[in-house]
Amino acid sequence: MEFQTHKTDVLILGSGGAGLFAALHACRANPELEVTIAVKGLLGKCGCTRMVQGGYNVALSPGDSIERHFMDTIIGGKWLPDQAMAMRLCETAVTRVQELENELGCFFDRNDDGSLHHKAFAGQTFDRTVHKGDLTGIEIISRLMEQVRALRVQLMEEHRAIALVPSRDGDALAGVLMIDMRSGEFRLVQAKTVLLATGGGPTMYRYHTPSGDKSMDGLAMALQLGLGLRDMEMVQFHPTGLLAGRDTRMTGTVLEEGLRGAGGFLLDGNGERFMKSYDTDAERATRDIVSRAIYAEMRAGRTTPNGGVYIAMSHLGPEVVAQKFPGMVKRCADCGFDLAGGRVEVVPTAHYLMGGVVVTPDTRTGLAGLFVAGEDAGGAHGANRLGGNGVANSTVFGGIAGDEMAAQAGSQNFWVEPDTNLVNAAIEQAMTPFQQAVGDINSIRDRLLDVMWDGVGVLRDANGIQQAQTELAALKTELMATGLVDDNRVFNLSWHDWLNLQSLIEVSEVIAAAALSRENSRGAHYREDYPEAGGLDDSYFTIARVDREALQVERQPVEFSIVKPGESLLEND
């Protein structure tokens, strides 16, 4: 199969907060370099950075400190975060927010005296979340997108990366193979440095929040290169995703956290409140506790018609609700639900993957030339990500990656020769569905979503996980034998659905294996057969990698390089 070849200095995969920040920083660090962004959707219009509602954590408010932000991050992450990364995150967030405001023109909300407004977000000991109403992500990504477009960075929109291509000797990354989705053609882009910023995205669960373009492609590609993925069992569930039936894409989308905070009730299928029997904070308990409680109610069969629970706000007064949550109420109304006055069905929904590629705090990986930032990188959050640390993570490390890549690409005057055998193999792999008998990929997708939801979801145990593993293996085999109806490769969504499933199944296997390996319950990972958190002092994290075709998971002790369990960087603690 033929493919076109291009060359560029810096290649960035993905245009979320990480990808766009990397592009800006690389251009600014060295304007001579050619910077290219390849992205699965339209620039800045896909991915989850745009979907950020709550806001951005930064220790800028008087009385707050970087140390406090750091401690909250470590404690929230149940002592699993990579401490050097977490520290880098908290420190650089300050510069990054100032950069967003002063250089990119972001509008963050202000107090009456003109200073930045910081709001409270769960799990933090200080109000430190800056925001733009409840549409913070739109503001951040729109401003980034404008700046990048003004710079005339090379754009490859609707280009899907399908393989990271190493050099023949495997010592360095040579480039990336992609599909031009509009023409269906294959392109190999050789680059001196590549940033993987495809944003993870646990969309292999029946209910999930991320955008439709995210399907774990980046992690699947990294895995195939033999890179290690850490903390892969750590999938964060948001307790209140909209539940509107199987055949609507609305299902799974987030109903904001503030609804519970403001006094909303969760009701089971019979209309009874149940949170009190799970936690003294009832509906106001943390995300993980509420998610587990709802999941337990669902398993016990006390469900609504669509199989979830209700959120009810009307006792607060429909007008009050409509005034306090205008965006949420309107969104529900557009979709046919009355949030202010009625009940809306909700369900826990897979939101964020804490796990990702093992990286250094300056975004380097084990492979020369490959950098990883944003949700694709593991380490900063450990077992649980604080609300507001996600977009901080992608923008902070994206910028760092841009600086690092520019430095490296600027001092390198050659391109590494790509391993063409691997390119051909990857193309053949991607063409598989055109060679197979027509099959039903929808049914594979449906089963995958259920397998992961039931077996490796909010509550896990060894039996369930092992059963899921068996089913995942079968789904993988079935997918490889499933062909497409339409053999025209131009803008062929069904082909991309197939490729999405391939990535999702591969990474699902990693999540399952890591979940099986962690025999305790920390943060987002809850094992019913091992409900204890385990000793903090001998905390370990998991690393999964593919070695000679086989998936292996090992445990590694957490290095408490900055603070040890029981200690604090804060004087009064």
Add this chain to the structure above:
Amino acid sequence: MKAHRKQSLYMAFLLHRLSGLGLALFLPFHFYVLGLALKGNAALDRFLHWSELPLVKFAEFGLVFLLALHFFGGLRLLALENLPWSNRQKNYAAVALAAAFFVACGYLLRAI
């Protein structure tokens, strides 16, 4: 008409444009008629005589309506562009239409 155009403020735009176009097409004719006076009162009178016909009366009504409509519509646009924004644009457009109709009817009633 295309569906996206079926919206009152597009209609207001369209009426303004069509009335302006109508007036602009009528204007040369109007100037011609008045120019007849160069040849003396009688020449103009010969023409004005036509205006006694009911059909012509009705056409005059139409012209006054166009002028009034364009006038009020024009005021609306000048206000939209130069005054602080008001969310009552639909109301203003409706008022302009009604006022134009009112003026034109006033003319018609006096004419017959």
Add this chain to the structure above:
Amino acid sequence: MVELRLYMAQRATAAIMAPLVLLHLGVMIYAIQGGLSADEILERTRGSLFWGVTYGLFVITVSVHATIGLRNILREWFRLRGPVLTVLCWLIGAGLLFFGLRAVVAVVGLP
């Protein structure tokens, strides 16, 4: 910045014409009573400085205003561009101005 100039000219002429048109509408409604006659009209206007200035100003402004308006229509609905559009518009404007001033002379007389 052709379009900005044209915009300014069109809005300025509209603003000037507004009171003139209002007056015209008023006079028409007043004068139409009992039918129009040349004598009636010309008696009012002949040799009148006021009507001379009023109608003269109206003709000048409307020539500018209507020409710019027609230009928009020709551009947008008839897709005319470039020299064709420019020449046509100058002709329209000049025509309106000439016949308009001629009409003013006819009803008011030469100064």
Add this chain to the structure above:
Amino acid sequence: MADSITVSVWRGGAGGGEFQDFQVPQQPSQTILDVITWIQRHLDASLSYRFACRVGMCGSCAMMVNGIPRWTCRTHVNKVMQDRHLTVEPLRNLPVIKDLACDMSEFFEKWRQAEGHFQGSSSRDETVAAISPKSSQRQAANAAIECINCAICYASCDVVAWNRDYLGPAALNRAWSLQNDQRDHAQDERLKVVAGDAGCHQCHSQQGCSTYCPNELNPTASIAGLKRMSAHWFMNKKYRQRHG
């Protein structure tokens, strides 16, 4: 089986196309995007369209629904269905790539031309400027800011169709927001562009943009603001030329 809806979907590419009818079962919770997805998943796998966030934040999913531009992920079928029939076409005023997906490059190119990006003078090492949320400038800038660049306004505007150079409502709306941003220092250059021949004076206040903007923004008001601003600038310039 559930009641079904007849959906006429435009199929084709840059070279033209035609409508194809599908029967889709109706469901209580169903958006236009769900209808399109159903067709692609169950009736015709070759159907092309675009979406990302599915909650009205990314502006990728806009299409013409019964002739009106809408965000399909947040348009409930019941709201727009007429006689159990729907017509879905690619967004107007943009070139089609295939079926329901169009090429948005020119839309963003115009955003760029309108200097739709912030140009500040302070750096990342300085603290964030104190700005009162109550100042009228900030409020004007804020009122126009929550645009998701969905191009629905662009599709609704006939001037865009009649004059291919026209910058269009979204780009001008963005420019207006920036013209009111106290921190921006490129306002003179930006004003020259938006008052230029493809700029705000092309707008005839048709107001399709503000009628159909799913986020209830008001590009008409923004453009009127630019017209005012450029009129002042024009008169000041004339005044200065005359009086030195």
